[in-house]
Structures are given as C-alpha cells and as structure tokens.
Amino acid sequence: MCSPHKGLIFTAVKLPNKNMANITELNQLTTQVRRDILRMVHKVNSGHPGGSLGCAEFFVALYNEVMELKEGFDMDGKEEDLFFLSNGHISPVFYSVLARRGYFPVEELNTFRLINSRLQGHPTTHEGLPGIRMASGSLGQGMSVAIGAAQAKKLNKDAHLVYSLHGDGELQEGQNWEAIMYASAKKVDNLIATIDLNGQQIDGSTDHVLHMGDVAAKFKAFDWEVLSIEKGNDMEAVIEGLQKAKALSGKGKPVCVLMHTVMGNGVDFMMHTHAWHGKAPNDEQLANGLAQNAETLGDY
Amino acid sequence: MCSPHKGLIFTAVKLPNKNMANITELNQLTTQVRRDILRMVHKVNSGHPGGSLGCAEFFVALYNEVMELKEGFDMDGKEEDLFFLSNGHISPVFYSVLARRGYFPVEELNTFRLINSRLQGHPTTHEGLPGIRMASGSLGQGMSVAIGAAQAKKLNKDAHLVYSLHGDGELQEGQNWEAIMYASAKKVDNLIATIDLNGQQIDGSTDHVLHMGDVAAKFKAFDWEVLSIEKGNDMEAVIEGLQKAKALSGKGKPVCVLMHTVMGNGVDFMMHTHAWHGKAPNDEQLANGLAQNAETLGDY
C-alpha cells in the first residue's frame, strides 16, 4: 500500500511522514481536512461543505498515497500524475489537501473566497495558485480536459496517469457523455475518472431530481472499465479501490471508479442530505461539527 | 398495416390513394422521392443526398402510413402526431415527402437552397414553410425539442405521439445524452426517436471517426425501450418496425428505433460511402442516378 513518494513540495508543513504513511496517519489528516473545510466555509458564510466532506478520504488518499507527484509545481506537469477536479464547487477539500500536502501555505486557507485571494470560490489558474491546472465551477467540463492532458502524456511518452473527479449530478451534463464516448473510442487508458456517487445534488437526491438509473451500466455500455468503491469514506477501501484502478489502467480502456460516499460525511447533521450542498454552518453548527472532528495536525 | 388516414392536406397532389395505400404505391412514391432528392441537390450543386436517400423509405412510411395527421398545418399541432427532424441536413427527403404529402406545392422543390426560398438548406420555421415546426441544422438539438413537444402533449391530454429522427454521427453530441437520460427518467413514453444507423458521417464511417460501440446497449443502459429495423430500406420492414414502436409507446418508457439504412440507397455509386454525405451529383451522375430510379408519380 505504501507507494514510493516523490517527496514534499514547496514548504515544510505538517504532513504525515511519507515513508511510514499508514492508515491512521491518513485518517488523522482527513479529520484535519474536515476541520479545515468547516472553518473555511463558516468564515465566509458561503461555499460547499457537503460534497467536500464526502470526498475528504479520496483527496487525502490521492495526494498522499496514490498519485506520483514531482517536487514543485509547474503547469505542464510532465513526468508526474495529474489530477483535475471537474466538480469545482468542492474546492474547500481540494484547497485543504493541497495546502497540507505543501503546495501553498496552510495559513492561506484563511483567505478562501475573500477578495484578492488565490483561493477563489471555484478553483482557478487565474490567480496562480500552485496545484491548480484548470479552472472549474461550470460543471461538466473536466473530463474533456483530463482526456486532453492524458493524450498529451501519450504524445510525450510520459507513462504517468491522469485522475479526475466528477459529481454524480454533474454526469447529467451532456459534455461528459461526449468525453466518455471519446475516451473509450480512442483508448485513453491512462485516465482514471472517479465519480462521487453521493446520490445528492442541489435540489434533492439525484433520484428525485433526475433519476440516473444504473451508472455502472452506462459506463460499461460506453466501453469503460468500471469498478466500485462501496465504502468511499473508508480510507483503506478508497486506497484499495484506487490502486485497483491503477492496475486496470494501461490496458486499452479508460477506467471509471464509482465511489459511493456520504454527502457531509463526518458531521452528523450534514450527512445524507442535499441540504448542506452549498450552505455554511452557523457558529453553533460549526462548534458542533468541529467537536465531531477533533484537531489532529493543528488548525491553520 | 393500413392505419386510418386523417385526410390530405392543402393541395391536391399526386398521392397514393390513402384508402388503399399498399406497399407498391409507397415504394413508387419512394422512388419518386429519390428522383426529387437527386434533382434538388443537383440543381444547386449543394445539399446532402446521402443521408436523404437512405431515409426515403422512413419518411414515406412515416408521413403516408404511420403518423396520424390533421388536415392543414398549424404550429401547435394539437391532436395530431408530430415529427421533428434533428439531422436537418437531410432536408431534401423531408421537403420532397412533405410536398408530395400536400403540405406545399411540389413545384416549390425547384427553389431548394435558392435565395428567397422557403426551402432553406436546413429546415426552418423562419420562412413559414408548412410542415416545419423547428429549425434544425446545428446537430444534436432535436431530441430535446421532441421531448418538450411530447411533454406539452401530455399536459394537453393529447394522446398523440411525437416522432423524431437523428443521425448516428449526430449521437456524438452530448445534448442527445442529456435528452436520453431525461426522457427515461421522466417517463416520456409518447416519444419515438429513430436513429438513422447508416454507419457514416462526414469524415468517414462512424467506426473510423469515433467508434460508437453498441448503440442499442447504450440506449438500454439509459432505460429506453429499444427495437431495431434491420432493413431500413425495405418499406415493409420500416412500417412494421414503426408500428411495433407505436405499440411499445405509452408504457412508461421512451422508444428508440435503431434503423439500419444504407447511405445513398437507391443510387449504386452513392451507396455505402460517406463520400456523398454532402456532395451533389454532376450532370452525368444525375442522369445515371435518375436512370436507376424511373419516374413514377411525375417529376416536379
């Protein structure tokens, strides 16, 4: 499970020791990330805690266990794995994990959604935040981008992988299906696209808003390799699933990971409901949420 | 096979006698339609004969055997079946069949693609041509429109059906998949969407341009009722297939008809190739094509 880590990036920050990363440490980091998410959105009374909390294990695993990353950050990202966040509204979890992985100072999380910040409401390259290679926020565009980056890697004879994350509601956007059709037709097998199957979107459950039926069957009908992570909020399960996905890559098909998560995971009153998709906790709710996620690596 | 016909429209034109419509008469009409198509595109040295020729049986069957149509034409189309052509470039077959069904004078086919004509390169409501309820030409939009019209029928408690036609290459447009996902989720079961599976698009075969895999499996994974017409250029098979589709409608699912046709059908040198997707025959080729489709109901 312990893949070789290509070292820390930029600043010396409180990171689990990469050479002895273990599940406990990754879980501690995840708890800290949950605190960061809650504090970020609370401070500006805006942003998207629900999807962020549900994807905390995924981001922590990806950036601290799964991806091969170079030291430093450049836009081209040659000779390293790349990640694209298509459902840009869950920027809080992305920012927290990037910061705690060393891409930029953890203190900068304090500037989330404030004017003149590099931590825009939705991730952007426009303000030069290290770790971000593409703006997102308008849904449905990230898979195409990830495919392009994956095809550039092939052209560059760079054997690294491209990862992406997409919301389940986001899959209602047709551009995804253009990309899904293309990726298998053109054998983009260095792409691992994960779907955050939390069953929720803004106006309710996906079943209620626009029933999506069997998502696995859809990807299979579009000739993808499909695997599921049933416990998307269990660190071991997430890592195992992503490692399996890695093993399936390079065999002629793009790989889809259907990751079942709980929206709002880790904060009881936020769980299993769309209500916290894009709503910040008030002071009392914040205290409650933080109490459920005790400080591990130190608040920013 | 002989459905009741709701009468002729507008002008008295050479139509097969509706009360004794039989396959021979419909085939004669189809041959005449093929002549019309060739002569229309030849005259202006532009337009799309390939897909048009391949869909001649479908259009003739739809307008002369399958759809329930009112006398006259109004935009709302209440209490009659409706048809939407999404792949608007095959306007020649649409115009010919509409004219020969009586929607407008057959002589007007002479004005195809000329300036100040109602017969625009792609079908439009903008010039007031009877029979057209929506502009098309930019691909991928027609299924959404057909769904809207079908849902309006439900709201109006109008039990008639909505038909639509789409190219196979056209299915590469993501908007289709938004519509496909929506139609089953919302149980739009008064919609019969036919796909012209001719295996060709502009730059080559669909396999070559963007391999589409198993189209039936895709529609099924999106929870549609799917049926195939293996012989899309056989009048009996087309009628039978569309009647089957009718029988499947109203049962909670939208119905997809995968119609296997031959691009350029009926003109040997145009068949089985994308080369004639959007190219007009020269004088000699026209003569050759017309010789293969002897006049039946009289040229315009």
Place this chain on the structure above:
Amino acid sequence: MKKYIDTGKKDTRSGFGAGLAHLGRTNKNVVALCADLIGSLKMDEFIAENPERFYQIGIAEANMIGIAAGLTIGGKIPFTGTFANFSTGRVYDQIRQSVAYSNKNVKICASHAGLTLGEDGATHQILEDIGLMKMLPGMVVINTCDYNQTKAATIAIADYHGPVYLRFGRPAVANFTPPDAPFEIGKALLLQEGTDVTIVATGHLVWEALIAADALAEKGISAEVINIHTIKPLDEAAILASVAKTSCVVTAEEHNILGGLGESVARTLASKHPVPQEFIGTNDTFGESGTPAQLMEKYGLNAAAITKACEKVIKRK
C-alpha cells in the same frame, strides 16, 4: 429633483419568483423549467402551486432550452430558470437555433448575473450575457433594476409573444420603483430630468445612477437618469432626446464594456448624433470572489464611479 425611496432591500430574483407565482395563478399556459437551481431562482412557490406545470431538468441546460422550445409547440409559455452564465453562454447555439431563429415563445430567465453573484467567483459571474443575447435577431433583452420591476417584467413578458431574455441578480438591493408600475417592454424610463449629462443605466446600476445624480446635484451638475431596463429593442428615441439636451452620456451596466449596453448606445449615437461617452462596466476582465459591494467597488461599478465618469464626460463636451 425627484426623490426615490428605498422601501427595503430585496433581491431581484425574488421579484422573479413572485412574478412567476402570479403567472402560475393567472395564466394556465405558463410552465416553468429549472436546471437544479430551484431555490436560487426562487421558483418554489410556483412549483408548490403548480407541480404539474414544472419541469425539473437536472443539470443539463442545453436540454432545458430544447425542451422549452418544444413545449411552445402545443401552446405553452415556458420560463426557464438557471444562473445567467448557464442561461446564455452555456446554451448559446441552442437558444440561437431552437428559440431565436425558430421564433419560439420561450422566456429565458437568468439569475445571479454579473459581479454581484459574489463569492462563487469568475466561473459563475457572467459579464457577457447582455452582449450574447442582444446579438440574436428577434431576442428581447431585459435587465431589471429592483424587486418590483423584476416582478412586473416577469408578468409582462408572458403577454409578449416571442423569445425574451430576462436578467436579474442575487443580492438584496434597494427596492424603489412603484409596486404597481406597469412594465412596458422597450420603453425607457426617465427617472431624473437633467441638462448637463445623460446617465443611461440598467439593472443594479440604476439605483447607483440615482445616487450619483444626487451627488452631482450637490456639485451643481444636473444629470438626467434613464432606466434602460430593455436593452433590446433599445429605446433609441429616449436616448437621443436626452442627449440632444445634454450632449454627453455615461452608460452604466454590470457587464463587460465590450459588447454590452454601452456599445449599443455608442452605435446608436455614432449613427445619429455622436457625442462623448464614458463607459461604466467591467473593463474587459473576469471577476473574482468577494462580497457584492467589494466587487462593485473594486471593479468601479457604483455611484462613485458613475459620478466621476459624469464629471469626466462633461469636460469632454
């Protein structure tokens, strides 16, 4: 000078919601569509009262526009609702072909337009939608200034047959137009008479223009203020009549100065009566996260900026 009273801050999108609810009760042909943003668009009341006339499309704006166009066939009057960005740029070609060119009776209703969307940032802050929609032949383009006007416009466009783009916003702003004022498409409203400079403002900037006119009056400058709620068709006569008096103009919009109201006015004047003009709008830049007020200040879209522009343009006469 006329005095305009803010009767209490309200968001324009709630005016849309109230207008739509009214239509739900009074016009059985009105149907509503939404792409997973019911709450943001304030459509709840219409939906609760007319569940059978509401279509939840999911996150698929292109499909929404097409379905709306299709619903008109059969006599429905569809009102689509999503953010301004996803109402226009996301679906431009769909609107172009299936609505504008096909002349379908679709009302495209767009919230969260412009910088005042706030914290979500640039991906959501469209500053080009007025330009996008005004270029479509036959499209009516409306940008209302407050709650009351948005409600009135929502009700009015149901009675107009043809494609309409109705733009409104997220934050609570001054509500100052009369609640009973009828909304006349294409008819500019002269809010303040003046002789030195004409301010042609739309949307959230109308209130700012009134504040600017007050500030200018204190400096002895007489500003005429026109509320140009309809950007297309543009009330050219009203603008020309005003400029005939004042000989200079400031346009103010929550939009890129490229392509928007300002350029429509510049074209009109260049064709008929060229005069100096200053452009209040974003200066060809993307927005960013921040509070609405911070952003309007940073990007120069408030009363202070309008006041300065008026002083500048008068000097240029």
Place this chain on the structure above:
Amino acid sequence: MKKYIDTGKKDTRSGFGAGLAHLGRTNKNVVALCADLIGSLKMDEFIAENPERFYQIGIAEANMIGIAAGLTIGGKIPFTGTFANFSTGRVYDQIRQSVAYSNKNVKICASHAGLTLGEDGATHQILEDIGLMKMLPGMVVINTCDYNQTKAATIAIADYHGPVYLRFGRPAVANFTPPDAPFEIGKALLLQEGTDVTIVATGHLVWEALIAADALAEKGISAEVINIHTIKPLDEAAILASVAKTSCVVTAEEHNILGGLGESVARTLASKHPVPQEFIGTNDTFGESGTPAQLMEKYGLNAAAITKACEKVIKRK
C-alpha cells in the same frame, strides 16, 4: 493610390490549411483537432503528414474545446477546427472557462464564418462570433482577409502564447496581400491613404473596401482603408490617427452590426474622439440560403454598400 492585384481567387480556409501544414513541419508542439469536418477545414495535409498529432473528436465540439485545453498541459499548442458557429456559440462556456479564464494556449480556428457560407443557410451562418469572442477577457480575435493573410496569421498565432480565435471563410475570394508579409497580431494595416473618410474593414470586406475606395476616388472622394485583421486587441491608435484626419468612419464586417467590430470602433471613438460612423454589416437579421455573392448583395455587404455608406457619413460630418 496604391493598386492591389488579385492574384487569383482562393478561399481563406485553404490559407489556414496551408499554414497548419507549415506548422506541422516546423513546430513539433502543434497539434490539430477536428469535429468531423476535416475537408471543410482543409486539414488533410497536416493530418497526412502528422497523423499522430491529429485528434479526430467526432461531432462533439464541447469535448473538442476541453480536450484542446487539456492538451496544453504538457506543452502542446492545439489548433481546433470546425465551422465558426460550432467554434463559438456552441461552446461559449467551454471556451470561457477552460480556455480564456484558464489562459490556455488554444487556437480556435473557425471556417465558414458569416453569410458567405452560402447555401447551408442561417443555422450555419454565424454573424455573432466576433462579438462572442471579443467579450472574453484575454482572447485575441482575428479575421483575415485573404488566403495569404490567413496562412500568415495561422503561422503567427502559434508563436503567440494564449487563447486566439481565428476566423476565416468558405468561398474563393481575391488574394491580394503579399505572400511574404509577416502577420503582426494587433497591428492594423493601412492599405490606402485618404483624407475624407476612414474605412475600417475586416475579413472578406477588406477587398470590397478597396474596390469602394477606387469607386470613391473616381467621384473625387479620398478614402483611407484600414485592414483591421485583429479585432481584439484593437489597434485603437491606428483608427484614432486616421479619424483625426478624416473625421468620419465606416466600419465593414461580415457580422451583425450589433456586437461586432463596428461597435468596438464606436466605443473607442465615443471614448476618445466621437465622429459620425456608418455600420456595414448585417442589420440584426439571420441569413438565409443563397450564393455568397447574392447574399452579400441582398444584405448590403459589398463595395457598393460601403461606397454609399462613405458618401452618407461624409455628409454627416
């Protein structure tokens, strides 16, 4: 007056094809993408020579823009090719977020722009693409006038880092610019010096402007002709310098007069030096089927129309 010689009619899109083929040989980072319109875009030569650097996307323009944006990550310089309508309106939000706002080095190359697309009709004849693209912060917008200039521009934009929209057309038109002229983004070309009126023309209308200038000269009117191949960034200095002499201007573009080059010029002049302006372009209407020449005649986009507009605007000084 300078004499310009038509060295033989050629389509501008073939200039693009030739430029792209040249880049295929000289710049290993250039890749090309197409959405099922290889022949129309004249990409065959590039593809034949560099099959591994070509991406056939199929009929999925949104995906094409996203893939192009992704390809820049890793150092590629993607050139996307489809019709102008499907290059812009179809994918506006994708260009906005994944290309313009993300500042990706994508070249959006668009053929069959405007009325001269001809017989396919209005659904394909986009007359708003200049406006669409000019509103995007950071986007360079180019509309070339002939084969040689299109080829030169295609080659030049590969050396510029950032998003570019390159617009060209379908029909064979006069080829009159020097084959060896370097293409400088944003630098207007003074084709004809004059004192009575400035004609600012772009794309297919540059040649028409030159014919108009000849016709005007015969009537004793001295027209200055500017080839404004780059609409954004606009060479304001060149336009202002010319208008300082002539005090009036005619803009000419194969585009809606709403939102296009004409309005950019009107804004510039209203801000700096207001003068009478006449607008040659389509007058807020969709196109239709017909031959290019018939359409340009019917919609008033030719030398005769420019000549008339010049005479009119001079009277308005």
